[in-house]
Amino acid sequence: MYDIIGYCEAETVSEATALLAQNPNLRLIAGGTDVLIKMHGGQIEAVELLSLRKIKSLAEIRKAEDGTVVIGAMATFTKVFNDPILREVIPILTEAAISMGGPQIRNIATIGGNVCNGATSADSASSLFALNAQLKLVSQQSERLVPIREFYLGPGRVALKPGEILTEIHISPADYQGFGGQYIKFAMREAMDIATLAVSVVCKLHGKTFEEVRIGLGVAGPTPLRCLEAEVYAPGKDVSVESVAEIGKLAVNSAKARTSWRASKDYREHLVEELVQRALKTAIVNAGGEQLV
Amino acid sequence: MFKRIAFSVNGKAFNFEVDIRESLLEMLRNRLGYTGTKKGCGVGECGACSVLIDGVPFDSCIYLAVWADGKEITTIEGVASKSGELSEVQKAFVDEGAVQCGFCTPGLVLTTTALAGSGKEYTQDELKRELSGHLCRCTGYQSILKAAEKSLEGHICTCVDSPHYKQQHERNEG
Ligand SMILES: Cc1cc2nc3c(=O)[nH]c(=O)nc-3n(C[C@H](O)[C@H](O)[C@H](O)COP(=O)(O)OP(=O)(O)OC[C@H]3O[C@@H](n4cnc5c(N)ncnc54)[C@H](O)[C@@H]3O)c2cc1C
Ligand code: FES
Ligand code: FES
16 A cells, blocks of 8 residues: 555646645656655655546647647657657657656656656656757646756756646757757666666757757766757867767766766766767767768 | 546456555455456566556556556456466467466566557567566566567567667677
8 A cells, every 4th residue: 555645636737736726735646657666665655646647638749830849748658659740850759768667667657757756867858958848837827938957956856836737848849850869878778777877969960060969968967967068069060080079078077977886977977978979970860961980 | 535436357347445545456456356466576667567457558566546447457367268268378378388487477468468469560679678567587588578479470570660779789789
């Protein structure tokens, strides 16, 4: 038995925000793959749950008229992986989705829960960072769009205010059109494992030079992060083995890796340098560039 | 706190009050006696507790019983025919010797049943991936994979479609 002392469910977002406004102690539950595990481990106790599972509209994935990709917070990883729009326009997200957990976990775990749980290892996070994703947070009184980089505050801490629900993840066309990308999850097993390091890279080319490069890292610090120094260096540089190597080196400067039982700080930094290069090389090909040898 | 829900298990309809603290696993085993559903880890890692909900595999240990409202659940007890004849998937597991202690078997048979019933084609890699949510401490998995391949005969293709696998293949070759 789980340590649950109350349970209610909403069928619409406004019903959910109203319930939250009435009772700030309610803890949201989506797929439960983080919340229930925490209850099992005794990290959270005597929980009053508000389930979002019956809000069908929150599971949709669509492309708005202006090209913005809108992913409902309740979309499961299985749904994200199989979605034809995402596969076509942002495969770094579908690849991140399939690398997560195992089939039974992906059938229930949601992308919204992944982000709101606030883990640096969240498989969707490095790609959402690289894609400049914006999060739509809705409460009874207000509605706001927050860039994902401002959402992660620290390990397990996110910028949700009391009463707020994440409803949608937005990715604007300017952030994906014309880009090629690559996601690499480095873990000890091919399935059912948390990343030792995760790298997500997107790049846009202008002839034989870089126009823009964006690099998201997971497990390289207390939160997912971007490699801004490397990103500032890239524009205008020739697409070459040398510039890619420099980008890999600069990426390490942004990492705040530490030693954990999974890997040492030095090893993680080595992974950042190496995997950023590998991911970028594939991203270049995916962006229509020539393969670097 | 209790909540009334209606659902079915292996075609049999139920309608009663469940404890909001209960997992589907606890409800199936302790209240309804479907003890073919096994508890391994209790935290979504091992797949021993997997059941099909509307035909899709889920870990019942981290699925709240209240969520079963309106759902059709299939446990291992519902796989063989009423007269006791084994399903094709079960026969394949027996033929390939894919069962040792048997603790992982109900979950694996159910997931394989869902794959066989989907009518989709799977590559060898995809098949491994679809079974990766089940831990087996006995067999070493080869016989399980063979049993799954046999169950999906005619639905195994050799194409490599996903960039994920290209990445994996390159890593393995390089
Ligand atoms: C066996 C196992 C393997 C796993 N493997 C991986 C893995 O490989 N990679 C990985 O990244 N994760 C993994 N996880 C962790 C977990 O599955 C993911 O983080 C998952 O995406 C969480 O989603 P959920 O819907 O289950 O969230 P829940 O557990 O329901 O919620 C998570 C948190 O987010 C809050 N929340 C949920 N939805 C909303 C919303 N819409 N608005 C505001 N707050 C919300 C909840 O209150 C809670 O604090 C694994 C978990 C298990 C049990
Ligand atoms: S008992 Fe449910 S996954 Fe292990
Ligand atoms: S047969 Fe014993 S765990 Fe699989």
